[in-house]
Amino acid sequence: MALEDMRPPIESGCPDGFQYIHPVMRKNYGQWKFHEHPRPGVLRHVAHSGDEIWTVKAGTQRILDVFSLRKLTAIGDKYADGYVRFTIRSNIEYMVSDESKVQPIIDALTEAGFIVGGTANSVAMISHTQGWLHCDIPGTDASGVVKSMMDELIDEFTSCNMPNRVHITTSCCQINCGGQGDIAINVQHTKPPRIAHDLVGNVCERPTVVARCPVAAIRPAMVNGKPSLEVDEKKCICCGACFPPCPPMQINDPENSKLAIWVGGNHSNARSKPTFQRLVAAGVPNNPPRWPEATAIVKQILKAYKEGAKDWERINDWIERIGWPRFFEVTGLPFTKYHIDNWRGARNSLNASTHIRF
């Protein structure tokens, strides 16, 4: 395209959301009094003015084709005054000012194959990343893992029978774009990168790659007369941090890139301070197309949590109360030397007391 044909961008940034908010919510902005949870997937918010907003939440496939998107907008047009929003976990929400409009939305969503639920003490939609569909460094797929798992957990999405809400996340590499979750299913590499020495010199800025390594295991080297990199495999922690800046440091391995499962991540300040997720299981096969081994462990953890936790305890609260030895006992998961942290700050995770449960 010739320069004169190019159109300068309008740098408008983040659009004002008010133009898209339901008029009743606009009118009562900042003036809400309380909310109730009449049934799974439905919220009722009441404003000081007496106005009400009823919300219907539904899970989708997240990677939407325009046909599915138009199904969702058609339901909004017909039953929900033409206003929607998306939650942080990619659920769609319809908001109406009248209870009588709720059931028709639920019926239409159900008829169209979407899943109403995901509120309060449910297992919420699993938040996920791009995976093999679009990422340049993924060790697994994201949409496929989540679809397979939600198929198995759907009854917990459409009901609210957990002690508190459960947020599950997935990540396709150890950068952990999925973030902290009550349960997190993340790729865990188990072998150092295989280096395509012929390519490193042309593709990679070597000092950048050396600097990226968290444990200083990479150094410049001449290999077969070409500038490349070498990895001290005794030091290498197989994290894959060198791979994004230098694709010839191939970390993904069809057999040895596994999944690991972490629990107790919680961003909320409710009751206790926010907590990081902790390792509970690793060596889980990265097994497309349905990843049954990972789902089985998630269900094992959910079962123990549901049976053992008190009302309002998130997974981190529950484990804090019963202790980690009991967690491994009730879930039947093995405790190994890999559970004992040796990263910076690891000493804070050791039990420096005589507090033991028998």
Next chain:
Amino acid sequence: MPKKIHDTPMLDELENGPWPSFISGFKRLRDEHPDERINETVGSLLGQLEHSYETRKGYWKGGTVSVFGYGGGIIPRFSEVGDAFPESKEFHTLRVQPPAGNYYTTDMLNQLADSWEKWGSGLVTFHGQTGNIMFIGTTTDNTQHFFDEINEYGWDLGGAGPCVRTAMCCVGAARCEQSCANEHGIQRHLVNEFVDDVHRPALPYKFKFKVSGCPNDCQNSIERSDFAVIGTWRDEMKIDQSEVKAFIKAKGRQYVLDNVTSRCPTNCINLNDDDTLTVDNHECVRCMHCLNVMPKALSPGDDKGVSILIGGKRTLKIGDLMGTMIVPFKKLETEEDYESLVEMASDVIDFFAENALEHERTGEMIERIGLVNFLEGIGIEVDPNMVSQPRQCSYVNMSGWDEEAEKWFQRKAEQAAG
């Protein structure tokens, strides 16, 4: 229908089961969309994805694609197996900034769908983990066309790469009784001050703003943003004693003892013999638990404002970090209040730009240089709310103690004088 249909036995397995199937959606685009370009593109994409499932490897590589005038906002993807799957060999994603609060009218979503069908694959996600609308899959040429079209009706690209990123906020004051802030306003004031830093990546690494209206932090701002703004209040929480009595009538006294008073982290809420609640607000840490359990009876106070926490991030490269409390309480009511918030953000970003190493996040920079050096750099005084405990080890030179103690007493005197 595309000319060539790739066999997808593994992906076909993902059409089974009750949860909506993204693969069924892909196949609808491949088989039923009126535009042959979309049939071919998505058909080819299905072929490459099946190949990934079979070999357990990804086949996309990055590159450099942007739109005229910008340096970022596009995630370029070129296929490493483009010879086998040529129709999807260029498959870039456009990151588009959503409205604050993620609200849409169905008309606007349909309009975006129309544009995307014209120029892209027909696949879209609301929203990616950073918070953008992800328009997934188009060619280098069509990237510009699609952007030009939607930019004309109010949509702008988000951040990608080492830049200020697209921000997010919770549902907030639009629908939530716990909201202590104008989340939408805060998000737009902050991120729209830095549009240049969003569109032209020139920072050491990414910088994210996230806003939550209360300490429940539904936006996950503490761990998922470099600059987290979280609503709170500093006067007394409101108690509607008649609603307390109604709650006890419905749930029983024991429920309140087990689930409200005994769960309070600072033991500052008590159930009285006459079925009323008393709160020692001076001890309350605004953990939200009792308000979450009894939203009709308990509400935030009136003297609302925000806390600001700096330095949250995920694993790469020193491990996950939560944000650190930097500003315990800030009023956000007047234009001047908002200006000073934006000014502080600007100071933080300037300090980050000048002092962070390449590919180092704000939290990692603070970890490396120490919190005090960061605070001095941005001109914020120390506060005991910034630590969970004071220093534990005596190995430090404290020769400046007298001056520092004097500063503390001076600040206290100034505060007392108002």
